[in-house]
Structures are given as C-alpha cells and as structure tokens.
Amino acid sequence: MTDGTDGHKTGEQHAVGHIVPISLLVVTGAGLLVLTAVTVLVASFDFGAANIWIALGIAAVKGSLVVLFFMHLLWDRPFNGVIFVTSLAFVALFISFAMTDTFEYAPDMDTGDAPLVRQKLAELEP
Amino acid sequence: MTTIDATNPVPEPPAYAAATDNYLTHTRGFMSWAGTLDHKRIGVMYLVSVLSAFFLAGMFGMLVRTELMRPGQDFLSQDQYNMLFTLHGAIMVFLVIIPSVPASLGNFVLPIMLGAKDVAFPRLNLFSYYLWLIGAICAISSIFFGGVDTGWTLYVPYSTHGTTMGGVIPVAAAIFILGFSSIFTGLNFIVTIHRLRPPGMTWFKMPLFLWSIYATGILQVMATPVIGITVVLLIVERAFGIGIFDPSLGGDPILFQHFFWFYSHPAVYIMILPAMGIISELIAVHSHRHIFGYRFIAFSSVAIAIFSFLVWGHHMFLSSQSPLMNVVFSAITFSVAIPSAVKVFNWLATLYKGSITLNTPMLYALSFLFMFAIAGLTGLHLGTLATDIHLHDTYFVVAHFHYTMLGSALIGMIGGLHHWWPKITGRMYSEFWGRIACGLVFVGFNVTFFTQFVLGSLGMPRRYHDYSGPGWSPDTTALFFKYHLVSTIGSYIMALGFFLTAAYLIHSLFRGRKAPANPWGGRSLEWQCASPPPHDNFSEPPHVGDCYDFSVLEWDEAEQGYHWRHDLPREPGEA
Amino acid sequence: MTATETHAHDHPDFLQHHWDTPVQQFEAGKMGMWLFLATEVLLFGGLFVAYAVWRGNHPDMFRFGSRYLNTTMGAINTAVLIASSLTMAAAVTMAQRNKRGALIILLSLTLAGAITFLVIKYFEYTHKFREGWYPGVMLYERPAHAESWIDDYPTPRLAGEGSSPVVPAAFAGGPVAEPTTVPPPAVAPAGVDAAALAEMDGIAADHDEHGRTHLLHPAQDPDRPANAHMFFNIYFMMTGLHGIHVTAGVFMLSWLIWGAARGRFTSAYFTPVDLGGLYWHIVDLIWIFLFPLFYLI
Numbered sequence: 001m002t003d004g005t006d007g008h009k010t011g012e013q014h015a016v017g018h019i020v021p022i023s024l025l026v027v028t029g030a031g032l033l034v035l036t037a038v039t040v041l042v043a044s045f046d047f048g049a050a051n052i053w054i055a056l057g058i059a060a061v062k063g064s065l066v067v068l069f070f071m072h073l074l075w076d077r078p079f080n081g082v083i084f085v086t087s088l089a090f091v092a093l094f095i096s097f098a099m100t101d102t103f104e105y106a107p108d109m110d111t112g113d114a115p116l117v118r119q120k121l122a123e124l125e126p
Numbered sequence: 127m128t129t130i131d132a133t134n135p136v137p138e139p140p141a142y143a144a145a146t147d148n149y150l151t152h153t154r155g156f157m158s159w160a161g162t163l164d165h166k167r168i169g170v171m172y173l174v175s176v177l178s179a180f181f182l183a184g185m186f187g188m189l190v191r192t193e194l195m196r197p198g199q200d201f202l203s204q205d206q207y208n209m210l211f212t213l214h215g216a217i218m219v220f221l222v223i224i225p226s227v228p229a230s231l232g233n234f235v236l237p238i239m240l241g242a243k244d245v246a247f248p249r250l251n252l253f254s255y256y257l258w259l260i261g262a263i264c265a266i267s268s269i270f271f272g273g274v275d276t277g278w279t280l281y282v283p284y285s286t287h288g289t290t291m292g293g294v295i296p297v298a299a300a301i302f303i304l305g306f307s308s309i310f311t312g313l314n315f316i317v318t319i320h321r322l323r324p325p326g327m328t329w330f331k332m333p334l335f336l337w338s339i340y341a342t343g344i345l346q347v348m349a350t351p352v353i354g355i356t357v358v359l360l361i362v363e364r365a366f367g368i369g370i371f372d373p374s375l376g377g378d379p380i381l382f383q384h385f386f387w388f389y390s391h392p393a394v395y396i397m398i399l400p401a402m403g404i405i406s407e408l409i410a411v412h413s414h415r416h417i418f419g420y421r422f423i424a425f426s427s428v429a430i431a432i433f434s435f436l437v438w439g440h441h442m443f444l445s446s447q448s449p450l451m452n453v454v455f456s457a458i459t460f461s462v463a464i465p466s467a468v469k470v471f472n473w474l475a476t477l478y479k480g481s482i483t484l485n486t487p488m489l490y491a492l493s494f495l496f497m498f499a500i501a502g503l504t505g506l507h508l509g510t511l512a513t514d515i516h517l518h519d520t521y522f523v524v525a526h527f528h529y530t531m532l533g534s535a536l537i538g539m540i541g542g543l544h545h546w547w548p549k550i551t552g553r554m555y556s557e558f559w560g561r562i563a564c565g566l567v568f569v570g571f572n573v574t575f576f577t578q579f580v581l582g583s584l585g586m587p588r589r590y591h592d593y594s595g596p597g598w599s600p601d602t603t604a605l606f607f608k609y610h611l612v613s614t615i616g617s618y619i620m621a622l623g624f625f626l627t628a629a630y631l632i633h634s635l636f637r638g639r640k641a642p643a644n645p646w647g648g649r650s651l652e653w654q655c656a657s658p659p660p661h662d663n664f665s666e667p668p669h670v671g672d673c674y675d676f677s678v679l680e681w682d683e684a685e686q687g688y689h690w691r692h693d694l695p696r697e698p699g700e701a
Numbered sequence: 702m703t704a705t706e707t708h709a710h711d712h713p714d715f716l717q718h719h720w721d722t723p724v725q726q727f728e729a730g731k732m733g734m735w736l737f738l739a740t741e742v743l744l745f746g747g748l749f750v751a752y753a754v755w756r757g758n759h760p761d762m763f764r765f766g767s768r769y770l771n772t773t774m775g776a777i778n779t780a781v782l783i784a785s786s787l788t789m790a791a792a793v794t795m796a797q798r799n800k801r802g803a804l805i806i807l808l809s810l811t812l813a814g815a816i817t818f819l820v821i822k823y824f825e826y827t828h829k830f831r832e833g834w835y836p837g838v839m840l841y842e843r844p845a846h847a848e849s850w851i852d853d854y855p856t857p858r859l860a861g862e863g864s865s866p867v868v869p870a871a872f873a874g875g876p877v878a879e880p881t882t883v884p885p886p887a888v889a890p891a892g893v894d895a896a897a898l899a900e901m902d903g904i905a906a907d908h909d910e911h912g913r914t915h916l917l918h919p920a921q922d923p924d925r926p927a928n929a930h931m932f933f934n935i936y937f938m939m940t941g942l943h944g945i946h947v948t949a950g951v952f953m954l955s956w957l958i959w960g961a962a963r964g965r966f967t968s969a970y971f972t973p974v975d976l977g978g979l980y981w982h983i984v985d986l987i988w989i990f991l992f993p994l995f996y997l998i
Contacts, residue, residue: 025240086348098381
C-alpha cells in the first residue's frame, strides 16, 4: 500500500489500540486521590487571591493525569489531542472575552438585591 | 457507450455500463427509506425536508412583506406579524440554511467526491436526520403553544418576561435538538474526511467543496454546543424563573447575548462556507478552467472558520457591550474580509479566459459573486462602530443579512442543486426554464433587498409592524411606502422564480431527459460514477487525479456528456 | 492491489461494509468520540463562562454560598468518581486482554461508583430542597409558575413574612453597602448565629426535624451579600448538568455490562468499551473541576 492517507497507513502498522498496564493505572488513580486530599487540605488555608489559582492548578494537574493516562491520550493519535486542546482553547477564548467585557461594564451595573428589587417592582406596578 | 474502443486501455469506469441498479432502485418500500443507512438516501431525505421548510418559511416571509407593502394594518394583527417574522427567521436559520448544504447536498456528494462508500458513521447520520425531524416538529408546534414573537434571536428579557406567548420553550427545545443534529453531521464529515480517503486522495487533491465542508464541520462541532447550553439556560430561566439572565435577580442579560452570538456568529459561516465550496466547484467546472489558487481557497476556508470565532461581539455594539470590547471586536471583524476577498479574487481569476458556459448553475454562481460582494461590503458599514450606531436594527441590517443568507448561502445551494441534480435524480432539467427562473430570482432578489438598504439608511427600523400613524410624519410614511412597495413587488418576482424552479425540477423527474454520467465535464469523483450512483457508489475504487484538470475530458455528442479523451491513455492515479 | 480485494477474505462481522480494516474503523470511532467530547467540553464551557463572570463580579456571593455546601460529601464524591474512573480504565485494559470475567467485574464496579455518586448527590440535593435553598427567586419566594412542581417541599422558612422590608437607597443606583433589611430569623434556635453558621458546614440541618439544630436559611442571614441566590443558580445548573451526564453514564455502563456478558467484546473489537470509557473519564474530569470551584472556596 503506497498511499499517504492516515486511515490506511496505520492499518498496516500496528494492532488495534494501545494497552495500558493495570499497574500504571493504579498509580495514576492513587495520584489523583492524593491530589484530591491535597486540594481539600490546601483549601483550609487562606492564600487570598491565589486560592482559586491554587485550586485550579491542582485540578489541571489531575485533569491532565486523567486525560493522558486514563484516556490513553499519551499514546493516542496526536490529532485527538489537537481536538481536545482546541476545545479548551475555545472555552478559554470565550471566558476571556466575556470576562473582559463584564469587568469593563461592571461599574455601571446596578447590583440591587433581588428580593428588595422584586418588592420595589411590585410596588411600582399600577 | 458505443464510442469506447479498444485503444483506450482502461475504459471509463464500468459504472457507466452497470447503471441498471442505482441507489434509488436498490431496495424498495417505505422502510427502505425510513431506516436507510445510505448517505445518498439520507441526503435526499434531508433535501426534501429542507426544501419543504424553505417553502413554509418563505411563505411566512411573503406574508410579512405583503403586510408591509402599505402603511397601516392590512390583514395581520401586530401579534400575528411578530409571530410570523419570528418563525420566518427561526425556521430559515435553524431548519433551512444551517442544514441546507452540508446535510443535504454534502451528505449526498461528500462520500462520492471523496471516493468512499459511505460516511464514517451511517447510523449517526440517520439519527441526525431524525433529530432534525423532531426539531422541526418542535419548532412548528410552537404555533400551537401560542407562538413566539421574540425574533429568532430569543433575546432576554423578551423571551423570559416580555412575551406573553407560550411558544418560547418549544422553539428553544427545537434549537437544542437541531443543534445536536448539526453537530452530528459535522462530526461525521470531519471523521469521514480524515479516515475514509481512499488511496491517492491526499488533502490537496480533495475538491474545494470538501475543504469548505471540513471547515464547516469544525464550526459545527466547536460552536454549536454553546447554543445548546444557552437555550437550556433560557428554558430553565423561563420555566422556573431562576434569574440567570434577569437583572432584577442579579443576573446579566448581556451575558445571554455573549452566549447567543458565540454560536450564532460562527453559525453565519456554517451557512456561507459550504455555499462558497459549491461556488468553487461551479466556477471551475462550468468555465472549464483549472481553479486558480487552490491552496489559497482551501486555507481561506479554514481561516474564515477560525476568524469567525473572534468576532461575535459585533452584534452587540449597541447592547451595552463595553467600549473596549466594541473596539476589539470591530477591529477583528475587518480581518474576516481578508480570507473572504481571497476567495472572491481567486474565483474571478478562474473565470478569466475560461470557456464559460452560461448554463443555470453558472448563472447562479455569477449571481452569488455579485450578491456576495454586496453582502460583504455592506458588512463593513455595520462593522464600523460609528456607522453601526445609525444603521443598527434598521432595514440596512435586514438587507445585509438577506444578501448573505439568501443571496449568497441559499443561491449557492440552489446553484449546487442544479449542478448535482442530474447526479441525484438521473434526469436533466430544462435549461431554458432554468435560466429564466434564475433571472427572475436574481432580479426579484435585488429589487427586494437593495431597496431595503436605502430604506434602512433612511431610518426604517426592522421588525416594525407599521410605519404610519402617531409618531410618524406623513412625509416619512409616504417615502417609506414607496420603498416598501418596490421591495414587496420584488419579493413577488423572486417567489415566482422559486415556484418556476420547483415546477421545472419536479417536471424533470418525470419527463426529463436521462442524464449522462458527466453532463458538465466535471473531474471530481462523483462524475465518474453513474447518474444516479449505484448503491455502493463505485463498483471499483475510483482513480484519483487532479480534480480541476479538465483538459483530459471531451464532449460526446451521442451521449450528451463528457468522458475521457480517447487519445489519452488512462493510468490509475495519473495527474 | 486495492482495498476491496483484501475485503473478501478478511472481513469480520463487526466491521461495517465501508471500512477496510478494523484498525481504520477503531481509529475513526475514537476520533468521532474525541470530537463529541470536545462538544461536551464546550457545552460545560458555557456554564464555566457564566461561573467565571459571576464569580469575578461577586466573589463575596460565592464565598457565602459555598459555606452551605458539604465539603465532606463533595470530597467523598470526588474520590468515588476517581475510583470508578480507575476501574473503567482497567476495564478497557481487560477488554484488550480478552479477560471477560475481569471486564464484567470492573464494569460493574464502575457502575456501582456511578450509582454511589448519584445517591450521595441525591442526599445533597434533597437536603438543600428541604431547607428551601432553591436556585433563583425561589430562594426567597415561590413564583406562581413554579408552584406545581415544588409543592412537595415545604415553603422556605423565610423570615419576616408579612413585614415590609425597607428598600435601601442603594436600589436607586449605588452599590448595596449593607443589606441590613432582613429581619432576624423567625425560628432561630438558641445558640445559632451567623458566626456559627460558617462552621456548621455540614449536614447538621438534617437533624432539624427531630428537634435539633438547624441552619439559617441563606435568605435570613444578615451578612448575606446581595443576590446570594445566584450561587445556588450556577451550583444547581452545573452539578445538575453533570448529574444528567452521570445518569447517562449509568445507562451506558449497564449496556456495556450486558454486552460484555454476551461476550461481544474481544481484543479485536472493544470499541464500545473504549469509547464508553472516554465518556466516563470526561464526566470525571468535569467533576474534578466542579469540586474545587464550588466546595472549596
């Protein structure tokens, strides 16, 4: 077979899928449980503004472990990784643009408290 | 057939001769269609359904136009008017234009062009058709729940507090379901293009239609889930009043617009990109000239897909979006013009010195070029912050997006329909009536919508039921009346053109001349199999060549079609 | 030498007619699944955007609301999901090694994890509903159109019913400095005050019906920030959507177990197990982010 297309080339090269040994999976799972404990523990200390970044950082490490080992992405076709990273990039794009915008107009927003606002609106009804 | 002689080492693919069994006659009965996994039949089912929805929504649009023809209330009450333009928009966008090219023509043509037997996931393909059907039923059933009058954008707070009509939730549910139908189509096509290319079909040998469908697939997969979650939030908000978008509860209505347009701007390119792909095919095939700048057109599709994610805020310049983001979005919006113009100039360069056949598909392609240029250039007015303040929510916007969606996307689709009609049905339509109808549609369309540019710049707001009475000066009413009258007459001409199209196409099914395998002289693979194609598309793997090199084909008078030149040897995989 | 020639003598049952080789079919299925997972990421992504925007604008609201969530239950659920993800990954390995018994056991363990997660979530939800901690306006009042479906739950113990709260000057435009207008709780048990509330971050309120301590309703908390209910909005939306995905996972796992019991999956054809695994891991992955974002503020 001399073609250059992805689907056919691999057909000649290796068997279906990559087998991940159980031991590696158990180590990954243990790491995830340890990191869960760490993140709960760390949350009891107050680092101020850094709190959320520490929590998200640990979650990102845990997420990477799941994606790379449980989901076999480490051994998978790179394009599947590209798909996944692209989706994350679009979420990041969405968050950054939407947040930039709301932070810009936030000073103009009326932050009235809902039950009181409701009350007031009810009074204004003819 | 008889002209093929022994000097030709590899005759035309045997499918020419083996055309006794095709995908239409392969199996029979209702269930053989309802449960089919054949991409061609699913494509035909989509085609019929989408065109029916187009007829319905087109009728709604005609009613709206007729009501607006004269000032004052004629035959539609304000509520009926609001309901009709909302349904016109919602059905046209979600039921017609978004699935039009990829799901109907794309489904039929894509695997054959690629040289595959089917799409990657045939069951998912059928499932996405039934999702479309359920979504259509949901959307139309909204009439029986009291209708919707919010406009197709379903902006809060109209859709949560403003409207007393009960159809918001059915329409929102329909959008969710149709979104997943669209996602599954796009997902299927991406995987098909990646995994089912036969030997020899490399990325840069693919016809440009496939590149545009691929770019569309990226948009469908990456943008559509966001509209899904948006309408879920809207349904929850409306049903239970949880206040996510309700400022009186601490929510943020601008956030709804961010959500909505994060999908709905890329959705505009879900509509236009496949049509651009069709135009690349039509222009090359019907001017019998190698496409100019293949790679530029291919990459500009992908560039448009990526840029389209970065510009959604240009719908929100006057929706209390912050000035900073207005400037950012305006600047990025202009950059979309670059890949779009790259395409247009490459098409023009392809036409230059081509031997142009002015048949119906080519006429539609030329109409596309004309109207897409207007659509794109008026987009610049709206993307400019200062002029948008004047033009926002006027008929200028209405005209602009009709030039894009109807004048470009749907005209491209109808051009493609004519181009592949012989392949799909195995019949030739009447070329004479085809040209007449195309002329009527072109003239009618421009009369309808070009006047609306003027109307909008004079200040006529969109979505108004009336333009007379208190608050309107008699001079203004008289002025707007003239333009509305012309616009409505134009829409009747356009409708006549579409009805004529329907008539001669349906007529051709019964009385049309049998189509040859290659009536236009196309080189892409779908012209190598019989018309209509056999059940498995190819009886033997097709030979992939340069799909825009038309010099190897010659006209056969007996067959009324093109085939391989007899003086050329035919080697598998030759250029 | 073409693909069709190889068809005739090597075309197992599970291979659909338009594929040449099992590897091609497997790779395509996997790519399709990854694309579907990308749509899942973006579906939840929308809610993460809403979360980011609100939390960015009202950090105090999230600090306040988070105290009403039970960190212990959240942490247990995280561990349960991680464990079930581990058994799912192991199940894929066992399918690849043709070990049918181990595959069925591991899939069943995964299913057990999914059900445990849902049971714990059920207790968390019912606890909040019993206390009247609904999302949105229902935290404060019961809107007419919501009457029918929340009739099963008692009216939230909203203090000061009948009295007329004072509308603060802030309503006229300025920020709400101190919402002091909510009267003291009507049924406040002795010894419970707002300061103690922060520490009572638990299911103590369950004991309320037996005459013991109970938590203040968030609407009654004098220190409550403006629009405190927004936290419950996003909490219920995100965990609810995640819960729907776990429920779908329960059906998927049951189907996989049924298929495994019938011996459908072999080392040559284990695509459904593998793709089901990918889905289950993404459900786990999303919870890994939801847990710190809601419970650990």
